[in-house]
Amino acid sequence: MTADWIEVILIFLILTGFVLLGSSRLISCIRMAAAQGVALGVLVLTEDSIEPTLRLTLIGLATIVLKGFVFPHLLIRALRESNTNKEVQPFVGYVSSLFIGIVMLGFSFWIGYRSGISLAGSSLLFLPVAFFLFLTGLFLIVARRTAINQVLGYLIMENGIYTFGFATVKEMPALVELGVLLDVFVAVFVMGIAIYRINQEFDHIDSDQLRTLKG
Amino acid sequence: MSLEWILPALVALPALLAPVSFAFGTARAALRFCVLGTIVVACLAGLAIWNVSIHGKLSGANDWFMMDALSAYHLIVMMLVFVFSSLYSTSYFAREEQAGNFDITSARRYVALFLGSLAAMLLVLVSNNLGIMWVGIEATTLLTAFLIIIHVTPASLEAMWKYLLICSVGVAFAFAGTLLVAASATSVHTVGVGGLHWTKLMESAQKLDGKLVKIGFIFLVVGFGTKAGLAPMHSWLPDAHSQAPAPVSAIFSGFLLNTALYCILRYVPLVDASTRDSEWARGILVAFGVLSILIAAAFIVAQHDVKRLLAYHSVEHLGIIAFGAGIGGLGAFAALFHILNHSLCKMLSFFCAGSLGQTYGTHDMRKMTGIMKRSPVWGTGLFGSLLALIGLAPFALFLSEFLILKSAWDKGALWAMVFFITGLAVVFVGALRHAITMAWEPAAEFHVKDQFSLLDAFLVFVPLVGLLTLGVWMPQPLKDILIQASIVFGEKA
Numbered sequence: 001m002t003a004d005w006i007e008v009i010l011i012f013l014i015l016t017g018f019v020l021l022g023s024s025r026l027i028s029c030i031r032m033a034a035a036q037g038v039a040l041g042v043l044v045l046t047e048d049s050i051e052p053t054l055r056l057t058l059i060g061l062a063t064i065v066l067k068g069f070v071f072p073h074l075l076i077r078a079l080r081e082s083n084t085n086k087e088v089q090p091f092v093g094y095v096s097s098l099f100i101g102i103v104m105l106g107f108s109f110w111i112g113y114r115s116g117i118s119l120a121g122s123s124l125l126f127l128p129v130a131f132f133l134f135l136t137g138l139f140l141i142v143a144r145r146t147a148i149n150q151v152l153g154y155l156i157m158e159n160g161i162y163t164f165g166f167a168t169v170k171e172m173p174a175l176v177e178l179g180v181l182l183d184v185f186v187a188v189f190v191m192g193i194a195i196y197r198i199n200q201e202f203d204h205i206d207s208d209q210l211r212t213l214k215g
Numbered sequence: 216m217s218l219e220w221i222l223p224a225l226v227a228l229p230a231l232l233a234p235v236s237f238a239f240g241t242a243r244a245a246l247r248f249c250v251l252g253t254i255v256v257a258c259l260a261g262l263a264i265w266n267v268s269i270h271g272k273l274s275g276a277n278d279w280f281m282m283d284a285l286s287a288y289h290l291i292v293m294m295l296v297f298v299f300s301s302l303y304s305t306s307y308f309a310r311e312e313q314a315g316n317f318d319i320t321s322a323r324r325y326v327a328l329f330l331g332s333l334a335a336m337l338l339v340l341v342s343n344n345l346g347i348m349w350v351g352i353e354a355t356t357l358l359t360a361f362l363i364i365i366h367v368t369p370a371s372l373e374a375m376w377k378y379l380l381i382c383s384v385g386v387a388f389a390f391a392g393t394l395l396v397a398a399s400a401t402s403v404h405t406v407g408v409g410g411l412h413w414t415k416l417m418e419s420a421q422k423l424d425g426k427l428v429k430i431g432f433i434f435l436v437v438g439f440g441t442k443a444g445l446a447p448m449h450s451w452l453p454d455a456h457s458q459a460p461a462p463v464s465a466i467f468s469g470f471l472l473n474t475a476l477y478c479i480l481r482y483v484p485l486v487d488a489s490t491r492d493s494e495w496a497r498g499i500l501v502a503f504g505v506l507s508i509l510i511a512a513a514f515i516v517a518q519h520d521v522k523r524l525l526a527y528h529s530v531e532h533l534g535i536i537a538f539g540a541g542i543g544g545l546g547a548f549a550a551l552f553h554i555l556n557h558s559l560c561k562m563l564s565f566f567c568a569g570s571l572g573q574t575y576g577t578h579d580m581r582k583m584t585g586i587m588k589r590s591p592v593w594g595t596g597l598f599g600s601l602l603a604l605i606g607l608a609p610f611a612l613f614l615s616e617f618l619i620l621k622s623a624w625d626k627g628a629l630w631a632m633v634f635f636i637t638g639l640a641v642v643f644v645g646a647l648r649h650a651i652t653m654a655w656e657p658a659a660e661f662h663v664k665d666q667f668s669l670l671d672a673f674l675v676f677v678p679l680v681g682l683l684t685l686g687v688w689m690p691q692p693l694k695d696i697l698i699q700a701s702i703v704f705g706e707k708a
Contacts, residue, residue, distance in 0.1 A: 116426075117398060117427065134391070138384070141380070141384060147376065150380055154380070154383055154384060154387070157384065157387055158387060161387060161390055161391045161394065164391065164394060165394040165397075168394065168397075168398040168401070169394055169397040169398050169401060169410075172346065172397065172410070172411070173344070173346065173410070173411070175279075175344075175347070176344065176346030176347060176350070176411065177346075179346070179347060179350035180346070180349070180350060180353075180390070182350075183350055183353040183354060183357070186354075186357050187353070187356075187357055187379075187383050190357050190360055190361070190379065191379060191380075191383075194360070194372070194375060194376055194379060197364070197367065197372055198372050198373075198376060201367070201368075201369050201372050202369060202372075207376065207380075210372075210373040210376060210377070211373075212369070212370055212373060213370060213373055213374060213377075213453075213454040213457070213458070
């Protein structure tokens with residue numbers, strides 16, 4: 001496939017990041033993260049600057065299945081249990097979040113081009129997109145209250161690292177990548193259970209209210 | 216005899232034993248199985264360590280697994296902590312069961328997770344591939360998270376959530392660091408499979424892209440440092456340590472933190488060789504070490520909860536270890552020695568704090584008075600271990616701290632020394648006050664003295680005597696392996 005398509009996917013990844021920064025309905029946030037996961041998997045499958053191998057196909061498919069379907073399913077279930085459907089009063093408002101997103105994007109482009117890291121991937125956009133996703137994920141973790149949004153932040157951050165790895169280190173052994181995917185899967189699973197338990201015990205999933213332990 | 220199979224077997228054995236725990240009918244039986252399983256694993260580990268000490272490096276499964284003196288030494292400490300903790304959990308949970316806080320469901324879950332985290336930590340120690348090492352660290356986070364909520368309470372859930380999120384995000388940084396190091400090697404060799412093997416990277420270390428390795432190392436220190444409890448990334452630590460059941464706190468403090476620090480130590484020689492600068496990475500370790508000591512000192516003075524106090528001691532001592540490793544030379548040797556001392560001491564103190572907490576029904580040090588009268592064994596243990604933790608001679612911790620200080624002096628790192636001594640002095644005064652209150656203030660009314668079994672006495676006095684002995688005399692095999700390990704770590708013998 002041509003490099004154009006790769007860039008379309010990469011730009012789609014940036015857009016999903018912005019939607020996540022700007023929306024308050026948790027269900028649409030989860031869906032957006034799922035779309036991002038699928039896009040990431042497709043990226044792995046279509047990138048052809050090196051020979052398509054069994055390893056890449058395997059990892060691309062595993063990414064699509066896990067990030068596109070399994071994780072969202074787990075999170076939606078946790079969401080349904082908790083009777084929460086909106087992020088009310090995040091620490092940073094949505095309009096400001098979008099502005100911060102623009103700043104982060106600019107910064108990512110600047111550092112992506114300046115870093116001088118040699119790319120294995122075919123597009124110059126790879127590094128800026130990776131940094132942008134990484135920063136967006138971190139931002140969501142600190143700027144949102146609900147536990148679900150924090151898990152999403154973790155996932156977006158992971159996607160960023162994943163993109164970075166894909167762009168720079170083509171030759172990761174499959175065993176390592178599958179191990180990493182497995183870990184992320186278990187992480188989301190465990191966090192889902194934690195959210196369920198927290199909701200049972202506290203009747204909410206607002207992590208800002210978890211603050212009895214201090215000092 | 217070829218021992219190729221032993222390293223994979225070490226990881227597989229506890230992982231296979233873990234699900235067996237669901238077959239047991241009583242909590243007592245499950246906990247006994249846990250002790251047995253841990254001891255079997257320890258024997259196997261002993262065989263591997265013995266082999267390493269005689270023949271040097273041991274590898275297996277096409278170089279995916281590797282054990283050298285550094286990992287063998289860590290393995291010794293780890294098996295000590297796990298065997299003692301499994302023994303202690305029989306005593307601790309028996310009392311919990313009497314109080315109606317522990318049943319067969321929790322027992323099964325506890326044993327399965329205990330053996331599971333043992334497997335994950337073993338994976339970290341014996342894997343030669345830096346990617347798999349990362350996978351192991353993340354796995355320990357996920358498995359141990361549930362150990363915190365063996366007793367489900369709002370506070371323990373809160374601690375678990377913080378632990379899970381902060382450590383997962385932190386460890387994600389470490390993954391970015393791992394990728395950066397991998398990226399630094401792309402120009403050297405394109406061989407996919409061996410690309411992240413530590414041994415391979417060490418061979419070609421001089422050809423790695425030094426700038427990328429440096430950036431990567433910063434990510435790695437922040438990432439693994441979060442898990443190791445280095446300040447200022449330590450905020451999850453006091454919560455998790457104080458809310459987990461005591462045997463779990465002992466594992467957390469006694470070895471989980473060290474597992475993450477071990478990963479950082481693995482990268483140090485790599486950074487040294489690729490940047491041709493043996494000071495840069497060590498300077499970072501010293502800085503984090505000093506910061507951890509100072510921040511912990513401030514919190515120790517103001518602390519009232521005994522388990523949180525011990526948690527901040529962990530931050531302090533991990534800081535001391537990072538500091539010593541950063542100073543290098545004799546300091547690296549002493550830092551490695553300090554790992555053993557700290558783990559022994561911290562495990563003992565958490566055992567005692569846990570059992571005293573059961574007796575008193577609180578962890579508030581202002582209410583836990585007269586501990587030695589009310590509970591002679593655990594009380595003596597806690598008092599003794601607190602004295603050791605603040606670095607009183609002739610306990611072994613004094614010796615290793617003294618050696619670290621001496622090597623800092625030899626190196627002329629005066630400012631670092633000033634901070635180090637200030638921190639330790641504050642800790643000494645602050646914690647001594649707590650210890651004296653608990654030991655000598657008259658106890659509130661109580662009717663029965665605490666009963667104790669032979670096992671309890673064993674669990675208290677063996678580590679205590681061990682710490683005293685190591686303070687005055689170091690056995691030759693221990694000295695040998697410490698020297699070997701510090702050579703791996705990049706020190707000339």
